[in-house]
Amino acid sequence: xxxxxxxxxxxxxxxxxxxxxxxxxxxxxxxxxxxxxxxxxxxxxxxxxxxxxxxxxxxxxxxxxxxxxxxxxxxxxxxxxxxxxxxxxxxxxxxxxxxxxxxxxxxxxxxxxxxxxxxxxxxxxxxxxxxxxxxxxxxxxxxxxxxxxxxxxxxxxxxxxxxxxxxxxxxxxxxxxxxxxxxxxxxxxxxxxxxxxxxxxxxxxxxxxxxxxxxxxxxxxxxxxxxxxxxxxxxxxxxxxxxxxxxxxxxxxxxxxxxxxxxxxxxxxxxxxxxxxxxxxxxxxxxxxxxxxxxxxxxxxxxxxxxxxxxxxxxxxx
Numbered sequence: 678x679x680x681x682x683x684x685x686x687x688x689x690x691x692x693x694x695x696x697x698x699x700x701x702x703x704x705x706x707x708x709x710x711x712x713x714x715x716x717x718x719x720x721x722x723x724x725x726x727x728x729x730x731x732x733x734x735x736x737x738x739x740x741x742x743x744x745x746x747x748x749x750x751x752x753x754x755x756x757x758x759x760x761x762x763x764x765x766x767x768x769x770x771x772x773x774x775x776x777x778x779x780x781x782x783x784x785x786x787x788x789x790x791x792x793x794x795x796x797x798x799x800x801x802x803x804x805x806x807x808x809x810x811x812x813x814x815x816x817x818x819x820x821x822x823x824x825x826x827x828x829x830x831x832x833x834x835x836x837x838x839x840x841x842x843x844x845x846x847x848x849x850x851x852x853x854x855x856x857x858x859x860x861x862x863x864x865x866x867x868x869x870x871x872x873x874x875x876x877x878x879x880x881x882x883x884x885x886x887x888x889x890x891x892x893x894x895x896x897x898x899x900x901x902x903x904x905x906x907x908x909x910x911x912x913x914x915x916x917x918x919x920x921x922x923x924x925x926x927x928x929x930x931x932x933x934x935x936x937x938x939x940x941x942x943x944x945x946x947x948x949x950x951x952x953x954x955x956x957x958x959x960x961x962x963x964x965x966x967x968x969x970x971x972x973x974x975x976x977x978x979x980x981x982x983x984x985x986x987x988x989x990x991x992x993x994x995x
Contacts, residue, residue, distance in 0.1 A: 682738045684727060688946075691720045724946040731895070734918035736927050737903055739895040740875045744949040746956055748775055748790030748833040751873065754953070755781055755960040756788055762819060764811075768848060771812030773804045773840070774884070776819045781831060782964035784971075787823035789816055789884050790833035793874070807840040808880060810853035816884050817853075817860045827975075829867040829967055832884045837902060839880035854879045861886035862983050865975030869966045871941070871959055872896045872928075873948075888982045889966045890936070892928035893959070894943040898936070899926035936989060939966075 681689040695716050698709045731739065739745075752759060756779035763770040775790045791808065794800030823830045839850055861868065861884065870887035876898035892898060906920035907913060925931065928940045941962050948955035970978065 680742070680744055682735070682742065684731075684735055684738075688720060688723050688727065691716055691723060695720070721945070728895075728946060732918065733897075733921040733924070733927055733930075734903065736895055737875070737897050737917075737921050739947050739949075740893075740897045742947065742949045743795070744952075745874055746948055746952040747795065748792045748835060748873070750952060751833050751956055751959060752779070752788060752790060754956045755963075757781070757783075759788075762822075763815070765814035765818060767814060768811045771804075771809050771815060772802055773806050773808040773836070774812035774816055776815055778828075781960065782967065784829065784964075784967060786829045786831045786967075787819050788831050788833075789819060791836040791881075791884070793835055804840060806836040807838060808836070808883075809840050809842075809845045810848045810850050813839075813850075813853040813857040813883050817857050820857075820860045820864050823866050824864040827866060829869070829970070830864065830887070831963055831967075832868075832870040832887065834870055834872040834876045834881050834885050834898075835874035836877050836880045837875055838877035839883070851879075854883045857883040858886050862986065863979065865979045867967055867970035867973075867978060868982065869963050869970070871963060872898050872937075873959065877902055886982070886986055888970055888978055888985070889938045891939045891941055891959075891962055891966070892931065892937050893941050893948060893955070894928055895947050896928055897921075897926040898928070898931055899924050 679692070695713055698713055752775065759777060759779040761775065761777040773791060775792050777788055779786060779788050791806045792803045793806035794803040820830055839845070839854060868887040869889045869891065870885040871891040871893070872881070872885070873893055874896055876885065876896065878900055881898065903917040903921035903924065904914045906924060907916040910916070910920065925934065928937065931937045932940050939962060941958050944951035944954045
C-alpha cells in the first residue's frame with residue numbers, strides 16, 4: 678500500500694477513489710474507464726501543483742520518503758558485475774556504507790553507497806544509514822584502492838548523519854570522517870557523488886567531496902538536520918520547518934550557491950513514484966560526467982577537486 682506524506686492528502690483521496698472504482702468494476706459489469714481517466718487527470722494535476730511549490734520542509738519529507746529508492750536499488754539497477762567488498766582491515770565491517778567494484782556504462786568503477794534500509798529489519802541491519810568509524814575507514818580503503826588501480830569512484834549519498842553513539846566516538850568518529858574527506862580530496866581518479874535522498878552533515882561529505890556533486894531534484898544536503906538546528910536555535914524541534922528554510926538545503930538553493938554541479942529531475946511526484954525512471958536518470962547523469970572527467974589527467978582531477986571546495990570557503994571573503 679502506498680504511503681502518503683501530509684501534504685499529499687488530496688492526492689491520497691483521489692487515488693483512493695480510483696481504487697474503489699476499480700474494485701467495483703472487478704465485481705460487476707460496470708464500465709468505469711471514463712470516470713477513472715477523469716480522476717487520473719485530476720491526480721496528475723494535483724501532483725503537479727503540489728510538487729511545483731514544495732517548501733524546504735516538504736522537500737525534507739520527500740527526501741526521507743520510505744519508498745524512495747535507496748543505494749541498494751541504484752546498485753542493483755545501474756551496476757553490472759557487482760562485487761561487494763567489506764571491512765576496514767582494523768575493526769570490522771559497517772553495513773551503513775556499502776562498497777565494492779562494478780561497471781557503470783561499461784566503465785569499471787569503485788562504488789560507495791550509504792544504505793538506510795527499507796523495513797525495520799534492514800534499517801536495523803544498516804543502522805539507518807548512520808555509519809560508524811569503520812564505515813568511513815572502509816570507504817577510505819576502497820578510495821585508495823581505486824586510486825591505485827586508476828578506477829573512477831561513484832558514490833550514492835543518503836544519510837541523516839554519522840552515528841553519534843558513544844562506541845563510535847570512542848573509536849574515533851571525527852578522525853575517521855576527517856581522514857575520509859582528506860582521501861576524497863587526495864585521489865587522482867574521476868569522482869562523482871550523487872545525493873539520492875538526505876545528505877546529512879559530515880556523515881555525507883565524508884564520501885561526497887567529489888569532482889562532480891549531483892543532487893536529485895527533491896533531495897536535501899545540509900550541515901545539520903532541520904530538527905537538530907531547531908533544537909539548538911529555538912530549543913524545540915517544533916521549528917524544524919523554519920530551520921529547513923533558513924538552511925538553504927534544497928538542490929535548487931545549493932545549485933545557485935555553487936555547492937553542487939547539477940540537479941537531476943525526478944519523475945512527477947518524486948522518485949518513489951517511478952523508481953526505475955529516477956534511477957535511469959541518475960545513471961545517465963553519472964555516465965555523462967564520468968565521460969567528461971575521463972578526459973582529464975590525475976593531477977588535474979585532484980587539483981580541480983581541491984580548488985572546488987576551497988573556493989566554497991573563499992566566497993564572500995574580502
